Amino acid sequence: MKKLLIFCFAVSLSFFSNGLFAQSEMKDVTVAEFSPPYESITILVDDEEFELVVNEETGFKRKKGQLLAEEVIAGFKVNVRYEIADGERVAKLITLSSEIDAGKLNFTGILEAIDGDMAFVDGRKIKLKKGASIECSGKKDCNCSKGVEYINFGEVKVGNFLTVSGEMTADGVVEAARVKVCKNTFTKEEEMLRASVENSYNGANLVKVNNVPQEVFNPANGLYNGNIKIGTLEFKLLNDIRIQGYVNLVGNRILPDYARDPDYTEKNKIIWRFYVIDNPIPNAFAFPNGMVFVHTGILQLMENEAQLAAVLGHEIAHVTYEHASARFKTFSLTNSGMAIKVFKKLPNWVKGKGAKDTDIPAAMLEGASLALNKTRPSDIANVFEKSKETQSDRVGLYYMFSAGYDVREAARFWKIMSDVTRDEKFLDKAAADAKSLLLTNELNFEKGFLSNLGTQGTELLVGNLLETVYTSHPLTSKRYDDINLLLGTVYKDADMETAFIGKEEYVQFISQ
Numbered sequence: 001m002k003k004l005l006i007f008c009f010a011v012s013l014s015f016f017s018n019g020l021f022a023q024s025e026m027k028d029v030t031v032a033e034f035s036p037p038y039e040s041i042t043i044l045v046d047d048e049e050f051e052l053v054v055n056e057e058t059g060f061k062r063k064k065g066q067l068l069a070e071e072v073i074a075g076f077k078v079n080v081r082y083e084i085a086d087g088e089r090v091a092k093l094i095t096l097s098s099e100i101d102a103g104k105l106n107f108t109g110i111l112e113a114i115d116g117d118m119a120f121v122d123g124r125k126i127k128l129k130k131g132a133s134i135e136c137s138g139k140k141d142c143n144c145s146k147g148v149e150y151i152n153f154g155e156v157k158v159g160n161f162l163t164v165s166g167e168m169t170a171d172g173v174v175e176a177a178r179v180k181v182c183k184n185t186f187t188k189e190e191e192m193l194r195a196s197v198e199n200s201y202n203g204a205n206l207v208k209v210n211n212v213p214q215e216v217f218n219p220a221n222g223l224y225n226g227n228i229k230i231g232t233l234e235f236k237l238l239n240d241i242r243i244q245g246y247v248n249l250v251g252n253r254i255l256p257d258y259a260r261d262p263d264y265t266e267k268n269k270i271i272w273r274f275y276v277i278d279n280p281i282p283n284a285f286a287f288p289n290g291m292v293f294v295h296t297g298i299l300q301l302m303e304n305e306a307q308l309a310a311v312l313g314h315e316i317a318h319v320t321y322e323h324a325s326a327r328f329k330t331f332s333l334t335n336s337g338m339a340i341k342v343f344k345k346l347p348n349w350v351k352g353k354g355a356k357d358t359d360i361p362a363a364m365l366e367g368a369s370l371a372l373n374k375t376r377p378s379d380i381a382n383v384f385e386k387s388k389e390t391q392s393d394r395v396g397l398y399y400m401f402s403a404g405y406d407v408r409e410a411a412r413f414w415k416i417m418s419d420v421t422r423d424e425k426f427l428d429k430a431a432a433d434a435k436s437l438l439l440t441n442e443l444n445f446e447k448g449f450l451s452n453l454g455t456q457g458t459e460l461l462v463g464n465l466l467e468t469v470y471t472s473h474p475l476t477s478k479r480y481d482d483i484n485l486l487l488g489t490v491y492k493d494a495d496m497e498t499a500f501i502g503k504e505e506y507v508q509f510i511s512q
Contacts, residue, residue: 025081028097030481031074038069041091043080052082052091062096072096073488074411077481105174108163109391110184110320111156112256112398118173119153121162123394125173125490128152129166134179137163142182150181159258160184172489186267190288193324194269197289202229209241216245219252221273228275230287238276238296246509248274250305251292251312254403259320265290270319274312281433282417283470286315288324297433298470299510301416305502306400306409313396314389321395323388389469393479397486406499407491414480421476430471 032049033042042051060067072078072094081093109122119126128134134156138146142161150156160183166176205227212218223244228235238244251274258264265271270290282298292315294308302308318324393410401407420426469475 023081023083023092025079027079028077029080031072031076031078033074034069034072036070041072041080041094043078050089052080052089054091054094058091059093060095061093067094067096071488071492073484074415076484076488104165104167106163106165108161108182109395111153111158111160111162112395113158113402114153117152120398121164122391123396123398123486123490126153126164126166126176126179127173128179129175129177132166132177132179134181137180137182139182141185141187143185144181144183156181157183159256159261159264171492172486184264186269190268190322194289197230197287197291198269200231201289201291205229206237212241212245216242217249217252218245219248219273221271223248224275230291235275235277235279235293238278240276243299243510244274244276246505247276247294247299247308247312250274250308251316254309254313254399254405255316256320256399256402259316279433281430281471282420284311284315286318288319288322290319292316292319301420302413302506302510303416303503304409304506306405306407306500307413308506309400309403309405310396310407310410310413313399314392315396316399317392317395318388321388321391323392389475389479390482393483394486397483397491401491401494404498404500406496406501407494408487408496409501411480411483411487414476414483417470417476418480421471427471 026043026045030044031041032044039054040051041054042049054069058069060069060072077097079093079095079097080091081095082089082091084090107122107124109124112120112123114120117127134150134153136142136144136146136148138144156162160181163180163182164174164176165178166174168174203224203226206224207226208222208224212223216223223241225237225239225241228237252260252272255272259270260272270288272290272292274292274294276299277293277295279295280297281295282301284292284294284298286292292312294311294315298311299308302311397407397410400410469479
């Protein structure tokens with residue numbers, strides 16, 4: 001009997017060592033595909049896809065509470081506990097490792113719309129808690145007297161800024177306990193910034209196209225060919241008026257109603273204009289006066305009109321949420337000593353921690369100082385913090401959703417970008433294109449800015465130029481994950497059956 005027990009124990013160890021019953025766990029992996037009838041799940045690990053069997057014994061859970069199989073969508077980060085049996089990986093437990101965390105929040109955004117007792121602010125769904133207050137902030141430039149209280153969101157004008165204090169539930173709805181209203185005024189800083197951009201705008205080399213094809217959208221301000229110049233930056237527009245008109249059509253289609261209202265555009269000195277730049281770097285950006293630019297490089301990566309709407313919505317949000325104005329208030333280039341302050345960090349960037357300020361090459365510092373002293377406010381108006389980029393993704397998603405587009409295409413676009421920016425050949429080409437862009441713009445000043453920086457400094461500058469949400473792999477991957485979280489919470493109940501994708505339309509104008 002004793003020998004039999006020892007034999008059975010040995011057999012059991014053998015089964016476990018061969019993985020027949022032993023369970024393994026893969027942590028923080030990405031769901032690549034999981035759809036009805038939910039009998040298998042494909043996950044992405046180290047750039048490889050692995051398929052696991054899902055059966056009635058597979059468990060699903062989130063950090064807090066239960067999770068339904070249909071709530072797990074592509075892009076989610078999960079922990080997967082599994083075993084190998086009969087030559088297959090069988091999922092035993094799938095747990096969300098990243099989701100919108102429930103907890104206290106305090107954020108500022110625009111009241112975009114009201115639907116019953118639900119408001120949309122900052123690309124989020126907001127509900128008032130019982131006993132919640134909505135009151136004027138009383139702050140300077142808010143044009144709102146302290147002591148005024150609103151009964152509900154319906155009394156607040158759409159387009160005004162709200163600061164929301166509340167708690168987010170697991171389904172992504174913010175239950176607000178307190179809301180502060182700040183009317184959307186046109187401040188002195190905003191006026192200075194808009195004037196700086198408009199005054200530095202040079203369209204002398206632009207030619208207005210009069211013979212626009214009948215089937216092409218022609219905005220009130222017209223369509224143009226040629227070179228456009230803003231501050232020290234110069235861009236060559238794509239010489240294809242059909243594509244220019246198509247991008248303007250989509251851009252105007254997703255503008256929120258309040259942002260197209262003449263009272264808003266006149267007060268804020270905004271003229272909405274959408275331009276296509278002939279440049280292979282996948283990029284898009286916006287200036288605070290309503291100028292939105294997309295590169296041909298990013299158009300070539302898109303598959304449909306909904307993906308274009310996602311990018312344009314993001315850029316429009318930078319303007320409506322006044323991100324450039326916020327940056328302008330906190331970052332001034334009028335101080336001639338700014339170069340010293342900024343480039344004191346340069347040794348750490350180049351050589352790592354521990355480098356001394358005296359390690360900065362004199363020629364590099366001279367070139368940097370020249371660059372900063374010649375930089376105008378308009379040159380930094382389209383450079384935003386990563387938190388602003390995240391906000392613009394949330395809001396841009398809402399803009400495209402409101403216009404009837406399939407928001408799932410935003411995630412598909414960022415999956416494309418994530419895959420592309422993983423390719424070293426792509427990054428090398430993007431770096432070469434960026435260096436070419438610097439050489440052909442006024443950034444290469446008459447004193448030889450790039451030559452003063454030297455090889456090391458130039459590479460640093462190019463690297464920082466490429467460290468954008470469009471060409472940096474870590475950031476594109478994060479955006480893919482973040483948008484999928486929004487799809488699984490804020491938009492999980494949205495009806496996408498009739499949502500517009502526009503693949504044929506996109507091919508007709510751009511991909512042919």
